[in-house]
Every structure is written in structure tokens, then in C-alpha cells.
Amino acid sequence: MSNSEVFHRYHVGDVEVTVVRDGHRTFPLPDHFVVNATKDDVNAALESASLLRDEMTIHFNPLALKIGGKTVVVDTGLGEAGKAMTNGTAGHFTDNLKASGIDPKQVDAVVISHFHFDHIAGLADAQNRSVFPNAEIFVPATEWSFWMDQSERSNAPEGRRDAFDAVWRIFDDMLKRKVTQYNWGDEVLPGLLAAETAGHTPGHTSFMLTSGADRLFIQSDVTNHPALFVRNPTWHAAFDMDAERAERTRRRVYDMLVSEKLKVQAFHYPFPSSGYIEKDGDRYHVLPGPGLKPIW
Numbered sequence: 001m002s003n004s005e006v007f008h009r010y011h012v013g014d015v016e017v018t019v020v021r022d023g024h025r026t027f028p029l030p031d032h033f034v035v036n037a038t039k040d041d042v043n044a045a046l047e048s049a050s051l052l053r054d055e056m057t058i059h060f061n062p063l064a065l066k067i068g069g070k071t072v073v074v075d076t077g078l079g080e081a082g083k084a085m086t087n088g089t090a091g092h093f094t095d096n097l098k099a100s101g102i103d104p105k106q107v108d109a110v111v112i113s114h115f116h117f118d119h120i121a122g123l124a125d126a127q128n129r130s131v132f133p134n135a136e137i138f139v140p141a142t143e144w145s146f147w148m149d150q151s152e153r154s155n156a157p158e159g160r161r162d163a164f165d166a167v168w169r170i171f172d173d174m175l176k177r178k179v180t181q182y183n184w185g186d187e188v189l190p191g192l193l194a195a196e197t198a199g200h201t202p203g204h205t206s207f208m209l210t211s212g213a214d215r216l217f218i219q220s221d222v223t224n225h226p227a228l229f230v231r232n233p234t235w236h237a238a239f240d241m242d243a244e245r246a247e248r249t250r251r252r253v254y255d256m257l258v259s260e261k262l263k264v265q266a267f268h269y270p271f272p273s274s275g276y277i278e279k280d281g282d283r284y285h286v287l288p289g290p291g292l293k294p295i296w
């Protein structure tokens with residue numbers, strides 16, 4: 001997979017899936033990036049995956065789906081704001097979507113999995129105008145009621161207030177609350193079923209995409225970097241808001257992916273951010289295809 005490849009396309013039944021590279025963010029490994037593992041253990045996991053010690057790279061990979069006649073985007077990356085935050089290593093979803101042949105103005109629907117910055121910021125351009133002016137914006141109802149509640153913002157730790165402000169800037173200032181809320185169990189679009197995978201955030205959602213006999217599980221952030229959190233499903237990422245629930249969700253989802261032999265499309269795996277899951281004792285591996293050698 002060349003590093004210059006900005007999109008990757010495949011089919012699930014009649015649905016065309018395009019994984020679109022938003023970019024990545026590299027930063028010094030924080031002491032408590034994994035809250036219940038030592039930095040030495042995290043470094044050992046990075047090394048055994050042939051990654052550099054003391055450095056973390058997070059990858060961002062939103063999707064575009066063609067379902068029937070409709071063009072659907074799932075999550076949006078870091079947007080223009082992210083270009084500045086990352087010295088230009090992330091925030092390229094819109095440009096790369098165009099490179100894949102999809103005009104943002106022709107997007108009919110944007111489906112948001114949860115309200116963390118890296119999933120919603122790409123809804124807005126540098127002037128806080130909508131990047132997808134003709135799209136219906138679908139959001140998880142549970143996520144909406146949490147983040148749009150001012151008392152939750154007041155109760156949040158200082159470090160989390162910025163996340164609330166970003167949510168309000170996009171959904172209140174820009175979109176004037178013109179969104180369509182969906183519930184877990186709803187078919188958000190034909191063949192795209194919303195699945196409860198809470199823990200990472202209160203309303204965190206994954207999707208089962210079904211077309212004919214073919215299925216794909218779009219996990220969103222059930223795990224972040226596979227070298228750490230697929231290999232060590234008991235590890236709690238610093239940004240999991242309810243870490244115990246996120247761990248239970250991770251186990252439930254990954255056991256399901258193994259038993260149903262499903263392809264998983266993630267948001268934070270390295271591009272193209274997909275694979276098949278194999279059980280390895282109490283842990284898991286990611287394989288590029290059924291029966292192939294593990295990549296993570």
C-alpha cells in the first residue's frame with residue numbers, strides 16, 4: 001500500500017465503499033496514554049509491532065458509501081482546523097474525497113458515529129460553513145442528548161470543555177441544530193444498521209452494513225491503534241470516556257467479528273483501516289484477509 005494512496009475502494013454487495021485518508025497525527029507518547037498500563041509496556045507493544053518507541057501515531061480514515069443512488073459519508077476527519085493542529089498531516093478528507101471522484105456538494109447524507117473532534121470537525125470549513133451543504137446530517141440520539149446538555153459541559157473536567165465547545169460550534173452555530181437523530185437499532189439508510197457500542201463516548205455507535213449476502217462491520221472507535229488495543233483489549237485508552245464499558249464493548253464486538261467471520265472497517269487503524277479478526281488466547285489479531293498472516 002503506497003503512502004501516497006489517498007483512497008481505497010471496494011464493494012460490499014451492491015454498495016461501493018471508499019475509505020478516504022484524512023491523515024494522521026504523530027506526537028510524543030504521553031506517560032498515561034494507556035491509563036492501566038505502564039509506558040514500558042506500551043513501548044514494548046509498539047516495538048513488537050515494528051513501530052517506534054516513545055511516539056504515537058493516530059490515523060484517521062472516514063468513509064464514503066454509494067448506497068442505491070445516494071452518496072453517504074460516515075464521519076469526517078479533522079477538517080481545516082486539523083490542518084493547523086497537525087502541521088498539515090491531517091484534515092485532508094475533503095480534498096481526498098474529491099480526488100476519489102466525489103464532490104462534497106453532491107453528498108446526500110453524512111452519518112456521524114460520535115461527537116469527538118476527529119469525527120465531526122470535517123463538517124465545517126475554515127469559516128465554519130458546511131462542507132456538505134446538501135446533505136442530511138444523521139447523529140446518534142444518545143450522543144446528541146449528552147453533548148448538547150449544558151449541565152454536562154459544566155460537570156465535565158476542565159480538559160473536556162474544548163470538546164463541548166467544538167460540538168456547539170458545529171451543531172448549534174453552524175447547523176442551527178438541523179440534524180436527524182437516529183437510535184440504536186435504526187436502519188439509518190437502507191442496509192446501514194446503527195449498533196450500540198457505547199463506552200468510548202456515551203452514544204458511541206458502530207454500523208452493520210448489509211447488501212445481499214455481503215456484510216461489513218463499521219466499528220468507528222471500538223478500538224484505536226490495533227497494535228495497542230486489539231492486541232491488548234483490556235487496555236484503556238485515555239480518551240475512552242467510560243473505560244470499563246468501552247472494554248466490555250470491545251470484547252463483545254471482537255468476539256462477534258471472530259464468530260461471524262466479518263470484515264471490519266475501522267476509523268483509526270492505519271490506512272486502509274480494515275481487516276478480519278482472529279482470536280489469540282485472551283487477545284486478538286488483525287489479518288488482511290481470511291487465513292492470511294496477521295498484520296497486527
Ligand SMILES: [Zn+2]
Pocket residue numbers: 116118119221267268
Ligand atoms: Zn476517533
